[in-house]
Amino acid sequence: MSSKLAISYHHVTKRFGSLAAVDDVSLGVAAGEFVAIVGGSGSGKTTLLRLANRLIEADSGTITVEGEDARNVDPVALRRRIGYVFQSGGLFPHLSVADNIGITPKLLGEPVAAVAGRVDELLELVQLDRTSHRERLPEDLSGGERQRVGVARALAARPRIMLMDEPFGALDPLTRDALGDDYRTLHRKLGLTTVMITHDMSEAILLADRIAVMRGGRLLAQGTAAELSSSRDDYVLELLRTPRRQVERLNALLPMGGAA
Numbered sequence: 728m729s730s731k732l733a734i735s736y737h738h739v740t741k742r743f744g745s746l747a748a749v750d751d752v753s754l755g756v757a758a759g760e761f762v763a764i765v766g767g768s769g770s771g772k773t774t775l776l777r778l779a780n781r782l783i784e785a786d787s788g789t790i791t792v793e794g795e796d797a798r799n800v801d802p803v804a805l806r807r808r809i810g811y812v813f814q815s816g817g818l819f820p821h822l823s824v825a826d827n828i829g830i831t832p833k834l835l836g837e838p839v840a841a842v843a844g845r846v847d848e849l850l851e852l853v854q855l856d857r858t859s860h861r862e863r864l865p866e867d868l869s870g871g872e873r874q875r876v877g878v879a880r881a882l883a884a885r886p887r888i889m890l891m892d893e894p895f896g897a898l899d900p901l902t903r904d905a906l907g908d909d910y911r912t913l914h915r916k917l918g919l920t921t922v923m924i925t926h927d928m929s930e931a932i933l934l935a936d937r938i939a940v941m942r943g944g945r946l947l948a949q950g951t952a953a954e955l956s957s958s959r960d961d962y963v964l965e966l967l968r969t970p971r972r973q974v975e976r977l978n979a980l981l982p983m984g985g986a987a
């Protein structure tokens with residue numbers, strides 16, 4: 728069964744001193760699935776994500792990636808198989824867009840022409856204009872463009888799995904919406920498995936197949952939005968109430984039949 732799972736956490740715990748940042752978490756992410764991790768600040772979301780690519784090592788429990796025990800995979804090789812997108816984009820400020828995107832294929836020893844071709848392919852994939860963006864520095868990009876470059880860079884080594892830590896959190900709502908939709912399309916088109924952290928339950932509901940709710944290092948609940956709505960946990964229900972309230976307020980305030 729585990730071979731069909733892209734990532735599996737089995738009773739995983741990670742402590743920092745006396746704090747269990749991730750506390751006995753078991754979670755399976757199926758190949759091709761889009762899972763959102765939702766929870767308050769300090770609930771263990773980033774720690775859980777980084778355990779999968781061994782940026783953080785677990786104290787106990789087992790993590791498998793595509794059926795292999797992550798402990799048995801060289802961490803550098805593992806990180807090539809798993810793309811990682813940071814909230815801030817995590818781009819090298821002194822490198823051009825093309826050099827940021829091409830850095831992994833270049834380090835892997837791909838010929839210069841192949842790297843250039845891959846960069847163009849990736850720019851097209853994330854819908855950035857090649858001629859106007861290729862040579863710019865990250866500081867000359869908008870926040871949304873920077874995140875598109877971050878996604879392109881994470882995809883450069885052709886990973887099958889993408890980990891995303893609040894990738895669209897710092898963007899204005901319209902850009903955030905557009906990037907979320909575009910990424911969801913990419914996820915499907917490339918057959919990726921995606922685990923994305925978000926603070927925003929609406930974003931989780933709209934983008935993900937399944938939602939995992941973290942609190943105090945524990946996995947409180949997991950399931951589709953519909954499944955979560957029948958949870959008996961007050962915190963899970965409260966998280967779901969926010970998007971509901973927003974929809975109700977928007978419906979009351981916005982006249983029907985406006986621009987689509």
Ligand SMILES: Nc1ncnc2c1ncn2[C@@H]1O[C@H](COP(=O)(O)OP(=O)(O)OP(=O)(O)O)[C@@H](O)[C@H]1O
Nearest residue numbers: 743746747748766767768769770771772773774775
């Ligand atoms: N390297 C570390 N050393 C000590 N404590 C840490 C370390 N990394 C995380 N923690 C603690 O572990 C807990 C979980 O942190 P984590 O970053 O996983 O939470 P999070 O849910 O991602 O939070 P946020 O939404 O604010 O990014 C927090 O209390 C944090 O302070």
